[in-house]
Amino acid sequence: MNLPHDAMLLRIFIGESDRWHHQPLYEALVLKAREMHLAGATVLRGPIGFGKSSRIHTAKILRLSLDLPMVIEIVDTEEKLNAFLPVLDEMLKGGLVTLEKVRVIDYRAGPEAETPPQV
Numbered sequence: 001m002n003l004p005h006d007a008m009l010l011r012i013f014i015g016e017s018d019r020w021h022h023q024p025l026y027e028a029l030v031l032k033a034r035e036m037h038l039a040g041a042t043v044l045r046g047p048i049g050f051g052k053s054s055r056i057h058t059a060k061i062l063r064l065s066l067d068l069p070m071v072i073e074i075v076d077t078e079e080k081l082n083a084f085l086p087v088l089d090e091m092l093k094g095g096l097v098t099l100e101k102v103r104v105i106d107y108r109a110g111p112e113a114e115t116p117p118q119v
Helices: 025-035 078-091
Strands: 006-015 041-045 069-076 096-103
Touching (some): 006 025, 025 078, 069 078, 078 096
Antiparallel strands (some): 006 069, 006 096
């Protein structure tokens, strides 16, 4: 799969404790993006953050949170991400979703992905 230089970045901000059918929502979103043949997805876990409720979520020792901020980033064409948005809307109960233009410099698999496993 090739990505055009002018692509889009979908960013989804949720909490670590958010679920979709008894599965972590961030995991379900990545699996759904893969199922829909999007170019790739990355999940980032934040050490501290807050959202619409203004409640702080932190990983500090004295105030352990079981709901740390999670960000899922997906880069692909505008058309493919627009097709993913209705699915995302169904799965997402709360959070923040942004979409922005990005310039893709390079998109390729590493050498381990191209070499068949040795038996």
